Amino acid sequence: MKQLQKIFLQGLVTFLPIALTIYIIYAGVSIVDSILGDALRQVMPVYIPGLGFLLTIVLIFFLGFLLNNLLAAGLFHKLEQKMTQVPLFKAVYSPLRDLMNMFSKSGGPGGAMQTVVLVDIAESGIRAMGLVTRESFSDIPAIQAQANDHVSVYIPMSYGLGGFTLLVPRNRITPIDIPIERAMSLAITGWVKADKHEGDK
Structure with missing residues (x-):
C-alpha cells in the first residue's frame, strides 16, 4: 500500500506542474x-483559431516599432498625458503602466527592478531577500527630500503574489549574484526546491 502511495505521489508531483503550465499557457493564449x-x-x-493571437502579437511589435521613433513616441506621450487626466482611466492605467515599467529595463526615472539583494533586518542578524525597484526618487520630490541615500526594495511573499516595499539604507543591503527569475522562484516557493534543481541558474 505504501509503495502504491509513493508511486502515485511521484506521478502527481510530475503531472501537476506540467498540467498547470500547459493550462496557464493555453488560457493566456486564449485571452490574447x-x-x-x-x-x-x-x-x-x-x-481561423489563433488569428486574433497572431494579429495581437503583430500589433504589439508594430506599436513597439512606432515608439522607437522619436516623433511617434512624443505624440504617444502627449496622448498619454491627455488620457491620464481622465480620473477613471488614470486609476486603472497608471498603476498598470508603472507595474510594466518596473519589470522593464527601460523603466521610468526610478530605474528597473534589476538587482537582487539581501536586506539586514535591524540588528537581529536576520536577512530577507528582496529586489531593488528604485535607486532614485527624482520624480517624487516629497520622497526625494526624505530619501537620504535610501533605495526601495520589494520583498516578495512566499506562496503568493503579494509582497511589501521598504525604503532601506544602502549600507543595509548586499547585492547577490542571482537572476531575478530565480530569486522570485525561490521567494514564491518559500525556498523549497527539489534537489535535482538545486544547481539550476
Missing part, C-alpha cells in the same frame, strides 16, 4: 486571441 478574435469573427466569414 479573444482581444482581436471577437472583432474578427464579426467581419470574417470563416475565422
Whole structure:
C-alpha cells in the first residue's frame, strides 16, 4: 500500500506542474486571441483559431516599432498625458503602466527592478531577500527630500503574489549574484526546491 502511495505521489508531483503550465499557457493564449478574435469573427466569414493571437502579437511589435521613433513616441506621450487626466482611466492605467515599467529595463526615472539583494533586518542578524525597484526618487520630490541615500526594495511573499516595499539604507543591503527569475522562484516557493534543481541558474 505504501509503495502504491509513493508511486502515485511521484506521478502527481510530475503531472501537476506540467498540467498547470500547459493550462496557464493555453488560457493566456486564449485571452490574447479573444482581444482581436471577437472583432474578427464579426467581419470574417470563416475565422481561423489563433488569428486574433497572431494579429495581437503583430500589433504589439508594430506599436513597439512606432515608439522607437522619436516623433511617434512624443505624440504617444502627449496622448498619454491627455488620457491620464481622465480620473477613471488614470486609476486603472497608471498603476498598470508603472507595474510594466518596473519589470522593464527601460523603466521610468526610478530605474528597473534589476538587482537582487539581501536586506539586514535591524540588528537581529536576520536577512530577507528582496529586489531593488528604485535607486532614485527624482520624480517624487516629497520622497526625494526624505530619501537620504535610501533605495526601495520589494520583498516578495512566499506562496503568493503579494509582497511589501521598504525604503532601506544602502549600507543595509548586499547585492547577490542571482537572476531575478530565480530569486522570485525561490521567494514564491518559500525556498523549497527539489534537489535535482538545486544547481539550476
